[in-house]
Amino acid sequence: MADRLSLEKLEKLKKQALGAVARAHARKALDELRVRYLGRKSEINTLLRGLAELSLEEKREIGARANEIKQELEAEFAAWESAALKRELEQGDKPDLTLPGTPAHFGRRHPLNIVAGRILKVFEGMGFKYVEGSEIESDENNFTMLNMPEDHPAREMQDTFYLQNVEGRGEDAGKLLLRTHTTPVWIPVMKNAPPPYRVVSCGKVFRRDAIDATHLPFFHQIDAFAVDENCSMADLKSTLEIWARELFGPQTQIRFRPSYFPFTEPSCEVEVRCFLCQGKTCSTCKNGWIEMLGAGMIHPAILERLGHDPKKWRGFAFGLGLERVAMVAWGIPDIRLFYENDLRFLEQFSL
Structure with a gap:
């Protein structure tokens, strides 16, 4: 034992x-x-x-x-x-402060940030003030105030993300939605201050689109508008000519083609002469011109609805898709590449 x-x-x-x-x-x-x-x-x-x-x-x-x-x-x-x-x-060697430091590894800006920065810089250089809008909008601001009445097809459930039980919002939750465009930024600007205005905004918008190489349920838009006593289509065209030449080269040409948007009258599609083939026709442009954005003169009914006399004040506006510009400028075939976080793709872009 x-x-x-x-x-x-x-x-x-x-x-x-x-x-x-x-x-x-x-x-x-x-x-x-x-x-x-x-x-x-x-x-x-x-x-x-x-x-x-x-x-x-x-x-x-x-x-x-x-x-x-x-x-x-x-x-x-x-x-x-x-x-x-x-x-x-305590006993280790003290660092030698005379040795060169280890360089910091900086990442790269996302290609959409690069394009947005270039575009906004051009407009800010022309006197446009940047204004941030809300991604959650009321049905009234997103549609009604912009000449889209109750029976407008864009209000359909299959086209718009409507929201319920949104905390911290005074509006009826059934009338809130994820904005379908950045144009609602007009509303608070025009309501809260008298003209003249020169405003540009950039942000994410949401639509019920089927996902494919050119469509996602969300994308980015840049929207700009100006209101003054003597605004005309000539002012709109000169503004967009400056933008196109700053972005795509000094020889870039633009042209207007008649179109329809509920918040502008007259309305037009703006096309840029293909800067890849110089208008000679290529696989990107097909006919020498690239459709780039929508534009027009702000509808008089909207100005009047927001408290401004359309006989005194006139304005122009335009909007463009950020992904669209980036895809055309860099020859990117699929919009989904922007959101896959693939470093092999992202590392190809720089300022």
Whole structure:
């Protein structure tokens, strides 16, 4: 019975282990001690095999004490490592401040940010003020105020994301939606200050489009408008000519083609002479011209609805899809590439 497991043997083994840890002078020695006293085949576990020979009460007492000893040894090992780390830091070499620093690795701007920055810079240079709009809009601002009545097809559920239970909004939750265009930014601007205005806005818009190479349920638009006493289509054309030449080159030409938008009258599609083939016809343009944006003179009914006399004030407006411009400018075949976070794609673009 001399080899019978007892508390005294456990305490003796603990004292032996603590002494060995105190005498350890290297991490390798400490790791060996950890395996010896706390590993799966440690001396403590070997000793505990003798529990089978003890009574139930002795098993409980010695088993509990064995767990306490393991915890005490773990704490001692951790204290040794903490003290060793402190010594290493205190005794380590001081940094040489005369050595050249390690250059920071900077990421790249997203291609859509690059295009947006270039476009906004052009308009801000022409005196347009940047205004941020809300992605959650009321049905009234998104449609009614912009000449889209209750029976307009854009209000259909299959075209628009309507919202419910929106917290923190005073409007009826059933009349809130994710904006389908950035044009609603006109409303607060024209309501809260008198003309003249020159405003540009950029942001995400949402539509229930089927996903394919040219469509997503969300994309980005840039919308701009100007209101003054003498605004005309000539002002609109000169503004867009400056924009096109700044963005695509000094020889770029534009042309207007009649179109329809509910918030402008007259309305037009603006096409840019293909800057890839110089109008000679290529796989991108097909006919020498690239459709780029929609534009027109602000509808008199909208000006009147917002409290401005359409006989005194006139304005022009235009809007373009950011992804559309980027895809044409860089020959990108699929709109989904912008959102896949593939570094092989994103690293190709720079300012």
